[in-house]
Amino acid sequence: MQPRVVIIGAGIVGTALADEITARGWTDVTVTDRGPLFRTGGSTSHAPGLVFQTNPSKTMAELARYTVEKFSGLGAFDTVGGLEVATTPERWTDLHRRHGWATSWGIPSRLLDPEECARLHPLLDRERILGGFHTPTDGLALAVRAAEKQAQRAIDRGARFLGYCEVVDIVHREGRVRGVHTADGQDLPADIVISAAGFWGAELGRRVGLTVPLVPMAHQFAKTVQVPALDGEERLPILRHQDADLYYRTYGDRIGIGYYGHTPRPVDMDNLLRDTAGEPMPSMLPFIESEFEPAWAESVRLLPALGDSKIDEGFDGIFSFTPDGGPILGEHRDLDGFWVAEAVWVTHSAGVARAVAEWIVTGTPDIDLHEADLHRFEDAARSPEFIRRTSVQAFVEVYDILHPHQYRTEPRNVRTSPFHPRQCELEAYFFEGALWERPAWYEANAGLMEELAADGVEFPPRDDWSSRFHSQISIAEAKWTRTHVALYDMTPLTRYEVSGPGALGFLQELTTNDIAKKPGAVTYTLLLDARGGIRSDLTVARLGGQLFQVGANGPLDFDWFTRRLPGDGSVTLRDITGGTCCVGVWGPQARELVQPLCADDLSHKAFGYFKALRTYLGSIPVTMLRVSYVGELGWEIYTTAEYGAALWDLLWAAGREYRAIAAGRIAFNSLRLEKGYRSWGTDMTTEHTPDMAGLGFAVRMNKHSFLGKRALEAADPPARLLRSIVLDDPHAVVLGKEPVSVDGTPAGYVTSAGYSATIGRTIAYAWLPASVQPGDRVEIAYLTQVFGATVHTEPVVDPDMSLIRR
Structure with missing residues (x-):
């Protein structure tokens, strides 16, 4: 039996949704609007219709491109x-x-x-x-005509449209949508309700306890x-x-x-x-x-x-404007069947409707939507003050020239780690991300530049654009990590506690690698969607028979896990990020620094790579994970927040003998690129399978089952691969999203990049045709220049991984 669908709003989004959903075979669709059809009085009715497809977001550009193609076919472009x-x-x-x-x-x-x-x-x-x-x-979308044309196609398939029919309430029982109630007293039954009400959408969301962050x-x-x-x-x-x-x-x-x-x-x-x-x-x-x-x-x-x-x-x-300028798409976590498709401009309307229709009908969108997902915002980012202030700023910045590393200037200091006062003493320059204050570099390390330059380390000058939100101090911090030891604040890393008798089975079914290892094991693994696309990458530490710590990427992972929790209460999921903190201690002298503080044996033989240990440093209870995103000897050291300041001070005092420094996010990014470590959401998304992204090693196809396994079994060999490329010119810098050409023809694009202090060149990731092999030459168009580069084997630095396993 077909689901009954009610769409609230007959503007450009609601009509497109009706068209796309009925095209997929669901024809019991009712579209309501508070105004007349089809010049309803909402934003669509007065939209000037300019469609510029180019966008820094690949997703938004693809949504716009589909809108152009569809409207052109409808005679509405x-x-x-x-x-x-x-x-x-x-x-x-x-x-x-x-x-x-x-x-x-x-x-x-x-x-x-x-x-x-x-x-x-x-x-x-x-x-x-x-x-x-x-x-x-590019060109002009005839918005009202496009709405009417799409509505007529939906009507021809069985949909109905009701003008002057205002929805005033959402009917629901036992956590599930049952229909809508209208101002004229009608009850329209529904299994799925989609709010496409435009700037009225936030009001509708509040009626069912949902924050729709738009202004x-x-x-x-x-x-x-x-x-x-x-x-x-x-x-x-x-x-x-x-x-x-x-x-x-x-x-x-x-x-x-x-x-x-x-x-x-x-x-x-x-x-x-x-x-x-x-x-x-x-x-x-x-x-x-x-x-x-x-x-x-x-x-x-x-x-x-x-x-x-x-x-x-x-x-x-x-x-409508939103805190980050993106649409608001997805299903209410606490009310099954209630969906939103809000803050969508005409430019992206048909593309959004296609993706959301695919999402609703099949369970998985056919395009990566993490930048538009309803659940992408942190708790504090759903506060009325945050939504208003940042959405107003988004309006101000609509046509501003925004640097890719530009961070939010307000509000600030909302989330700080216990180490923040010490970082301020070291003159940290902070970036903001997910409302966390994240040290980008430390002015206290400026003196290292002269010392390292005397040893032959290069500090090449940068052009004006790439030097913004950057300091050459970060080169010194990265080099010092490779030669001495450094402390990195890893507190903003999202982490969950998964526990209970069903915890192992839960994680085994959702992730690609084998989690069924003895307590004390750490496993790098992936979350896939049903199509085999990478939703996230995780680090799972088994701390006990029924206790796991999961390093994740953000609120979307929590939403993914929450929706799939077993109904019998056998699994408990907790976000422990805010109540804990983490210091990454990495570098060749990391063991000399940490071992005197710990009664347990931290030698490689006793505490090997990808292992976990619950122990004490001094009087501080800690969980140590022998992992390293920078590719060096060391640990992620976790404790609860009340011990955070003491943990930092303990490590800092012990590090004086080894000239330990604090190092920031720019050095961190550079080092992870040297070691071939991907960043989810930047280097890979749901549009990429593990083999495409070079992460096949994190998949155990011999597991009985896991989400996405069938799709991987049926997948063709990848047509595109994520490759490391090294720029020729030591002064050349790229920042991400630049086009990459092979034999003079555009063939791919850069995802992320960073200057390597180890090899004295910029290393970048790029999506390229599978036919492009290590050793092949490519060119990158950066602003007004073109840089030559070579595809490199991975990892570029320390290919035998000996540094980590000292």
Whole structure:
């Protein structure tokens, strides 16, 4: 029997969902909307429809590309092309970076000089621009037409659409959706309810105890009167002038202008109907002309023909912003059958609908969605204050040039390890990640640079872009780790305690490696989805017969485990991250530092690699794991938070004899690249199988069963592989997402990179065709330069792994 599906919202997302779900054979679908069909009064109804596919996120770019393809097939897309212009040197460099993204993701594009830009868009003042970025397959989505066309296809398959039918409550019993209740007293039964209500989605979520982290924001859009220079027949490309927070499109002989440079205006949903009274629809606020004056003045400078025109009409349209700019997709953890597809722009709407429909119908999306998953946020990031402040900042930064290593500036100091005061004393420079303060490097180590330089260590200069959020001190920290010993704060590493009589079986079924080892064993393993894609990589330490510590990657892992807990109570899952802390002590002198503090034998014979030991350092109870993400002798040393400061002080005092240092995240990243260690979410995602990512060693196909095993058994040999590449020029640096060419043809892209103090070159990971082998030459396009590189065997440093096993 087919599930009954109710979709709340008949805008661009709800109609696309109805189309995609019915296309997969589920036809008992009802779509409701509080407004008329299909100009419902939501964000879709006033959307200007500009679709620029290029995005730093591969996922978002693919969602946009599908939207273009689908809308084009529906006759609801005008392929006029996209043009982004630079009026500053910084933006011109950034357009090179955007061109790199487009090349990496397979989107046709080219960089233009001012004359070429003016030929594409004759209204431009070519003297004001330095160049442009042209994407010929971008264009205008006819949003209401696309919604109606998709709805009609769904209706033809059996779906029904109800206008003026506002859902006021979600009916549920015993943890499962049962239907919806409408304002006119109807009860619509349902097995699955999908909230695609746009900026009303957060209100709906609250009714079922779900935080949907979005903020409705007002955005200015205006139309001119007739522009004499336009004849109404010209098909000018959509245009972005991001240096001034502006975009443009034509409406015949008029021009529409969108502006992000005004004061952010979060919408008060409690007073929405009052504030929009008298406007054409409830998603439109009154136009504030004074806020738009800078936009008009700059528009006349860029497009002088507007000097013969004026603004005819305008409005402040409402749509959703989120803390990180991504959509909010997924199922309520505590209410089976309640799904959300919110904060989705027209640009990505059809792609999102396809992925969510696949997710609902088959259980697994056909594209990696970790950047858009509802459950990606930490607890503190679901607070009203955090959601509001960061979503407002996301609005401010829409057209800003954002560095890939740029971190959030507010709020800060929300999560700190017990070592934080000591790190401040060492003048740590902190990055923020998942609300943790993470030392990137320590100014206290600056003196090491001169000492190491005298020993021949190179500290090559960097270009302006790559030197941001970076310090050459990190090179010294990485080198010191390889030659002496260093302390790394590993507290932000997510960790769970899994316990109970069913714990072993639970982990065995969900992970790829064999966890059924004696207590004291540590196992590197993977979580796969049903398609065999890598959802996460884990380090599982068996601390007792029924007790495991699991090193994971973040909230998505907790959600994955929680949904699969057995219903008999035989497994207990706890997130112990905040109540514990961890120091990584690594380097050739790590044993000399730690052994005098411990009564147990820490020799390699007694305490081998990938083993765990619960013991004491001094008076401090600790759990030591003989693992090393930096590829050196040493341990991850865990204790509970109340002992954290004492543990740091104990290790620091013992380390003075060996000139131990504290080292930061940049050195850490460099060292893990030397040793061939992957980073989930950056180097690999659900779109990659273990063999593709070079992690086949973490899979035991002789296990009776594990999630994803069938997919691996049926998989073809990988067509693409994750490869280590080493850049030729010791001064060359790449940062990630740059296109990689083989024999002059774009063939892949960089995932992550770091400068290796050991070999004096940048090492990067890149996805490349399987035919590309170690020793082959490749080229990487970085901003305005092209760097040569060679595919290298792994690991690049210490291939026999002798450093770890000392």
